[in-house]
Amino acid sequence: xxxxxxxxxxxxxxxxxxxxxxxxxxxxxxxxxxxxxxxxxxxxxxxxxxxxxxxxxxxxxxxxxxxxxxxxxxxxxxxxxxxxxxxxxxxxxxxxxxxxxxxxxxxxxxxxxxxxxxxxxxxxxxxxxxxxxxxxxxxxxxxxxxxxxxxxxxxxxxxxxxxxxxxxxxxxxxxxxxxxxxxxxxxxxxxxxxxxxxxxxxxxxxxxxxxxxxxxxxxxxxxxxxxxxxxxxxxxxxxxxxxxxxxxxxxxxxxxxxxxxxxxxxxxxxxxxxxxxxxxxxxxxxxxxxxxxxxxxxxxxxxxxxxxxxxxxxxxxxxxxxxxxxxxxxxxxxxxxxx
Numbered sequence: 001x002x003x004x005x006x007x008x009x010x011x012x013x014x015x016x017x018x019x020x021x022x023x024x025x026x027x028x029x030x031x032x033x034x035x036x037x038x039x040x041x042x043x044x045x046x047x048x049x050x051x052x053x054x055x056x057x058x059x060x061x062x063x064x065x066x067x068x069x070x071x072x073x074x075x076x077x078x079x080x081x082x083x084x085x086x087x088x089x090x091x092x093x094x095x096x097x098x099x100x101x102x103x104x105x106x107x108x109x110x111x112x113x114x115x116x117x118x119x120x121x122x123x124x125x126x127x128x129x130x131x132x133x134x135x136x137x138x139x140x141x142x143x144x145x146x147x148x149x150x151x152x153x154x155x156x157x158x159x160x161x162x163x164x165x166x167x168x169x170x171x172x173x174x175x176x177x178x179x180x181x182x183x184x185x186x187x188x189x190x191x192x193x194x195x196x197x198x199x200x201x202x203x204x205x206x207x208x209x210x211x212x213x214x215x216x217x218x219x220x221x222x223x224x225x226x227x228x229x230x231x232x233x234x235x236x237x238x239x240x241x242x243x244x245x246x247x248x249x250x251x252x253x254x255x256x257x258x259x260x261x262x263x264x265x266x267x268x269x270x271x272x273x274x275x276x277x278x279x280x281x282x283x284x285x286x287x288x289x290x291x292x293x294x295x296x297x298x299x300x301x302x303x304x305x306x307x308x309x310x311x312x313x314x315x316x317x318x319x320x321x322x323x324x325x326x327x328x329x330x331x332x333x334x335x336x337x338x339x
Contacts, residue, residue, distance in 0.1 A: 003126065004291050006138070007118035010145045011111060017152035018111050019260065021104035021159060023253040026231045026243055028097040033229065035090035043083045092169050099162040104232040107152045108256070114148040115292075204339055205281025207248040212301045212313040212321070215240070219320040230315065231256055240315025241283050241299050248281075250339045258299040259290030265337030273335040275328055278305055284312060284336045296334070300324070 008015065118141035125137025220228045220236070231239025231254045238258045245252055255261050262285050265271030278284065279302065286298035300312030303323065310328045315321050326332055 002291060003119040003122035004115060006122055007115045007141060010118060010142055011114055011148070014107065014111050014114065014145075014149045014152040015260075017149075017156050018104065018107040019253045019255060021100055021107055021156065022232050022239065022256050024159075024163075025097065025100035025104050026239065026246075026254040028093055028100050029229050029231075032090055032093040032097055035086050035093060038086045089170055092166050096162055096166045099159050101232050103155045103159040104256075105234075106155050108232075108234065110148045110151045110155075114144065118144055204248045204250070205279065208244050208250075208281040208301060208339060209303055209313070211244045211247040212303070215244070215315075215321045216313065216323060217320060220316070223319050226316075228315070230254070235293075235316055237299050237314060237316040240321060241301055244301055245283075245339050248339065257293065257296070258285055258287075259292065259296035261285065261299060261337055262290040262296065262335055270338040271335060272337070275330060275333060275336065277338075278302055278310065278328065278336050279338065280304060282336045282338050284310065284333045286332060287334055289334050302336070 121137045121140045121144070122134075125134040125140075128134075218229065220226055225233070226236060227233050228236040228239065230236055230243040234256050236256070238261055239254050239256050242252050242255045242261060246254070252261075252264055255264065261283060262271050272278075275284075282302045283299050284302060285296055286300075287296045289295045298314070298316075300314035300317075302310060303313050304311040305328065308328055309325055311323060311325045313321065313323050317324060
């Protein structure tokens, strides 16, 4: 019996809390970045529009110039209101991102602490070598679980409150711009519904690889901090891989631990240990098995398989997203997962 694997069985609820917070943190980072880009673009657009209108009016003397000036001023106000709302929304989402990242860190620490303590109890019971000692150790590990699950539940509840508060603030901002003629939420939702169908038409694997290639060169900021745009502030090779899968419509949470990706694959019938099954768009797992970060050490997205080598796009490779080529060997990889 693998002690850590047994401990993970008791820790399923808190692991679920940890993974849920990781996925929401990734989504919040993306929204925050999109709002920043929107606010910047609208501010630049407002300035360009103001300058252009001024130039036109300097050279236009006629009966319609006054009407043009009024319409131009109205558009300028609309752009400014929408830009200000986007900037305010960015600040709101930044607060949510911070709460989610902090919550995920706390949940991850609780999971790691529980797994370490429970595994030690189970190892001690096995060392005695009697069934009674082992049963006692299992009971102790089970009794230890509620304390930590209570911690992660409280963390999730706190973060949920932050999300609900942010949602109220964002709805208030939406009312300021819903009729400004610039931001059209219905159009955004319509466009959003078309993305999965376009991804399916191009092929899921090709979409994954294209998404990963676009991220080549992305670095954590500041260097050595593990701060990244794909998930929580932690070792992020797995957050990157699962984030790229999600871009292609794969129904998987952002999973910061590589072993959890393999277990996800096992639950969905997509994991394999024979490397002859590897295909572009898959992920390959480095190490000897999914039990712990010591045995499941890294992950990469398969870009190309050529003979006895495989080219991967890997997050958190030298603190950045890189393309690396490896010998396709069980000495390096313990398995893979199809998307």
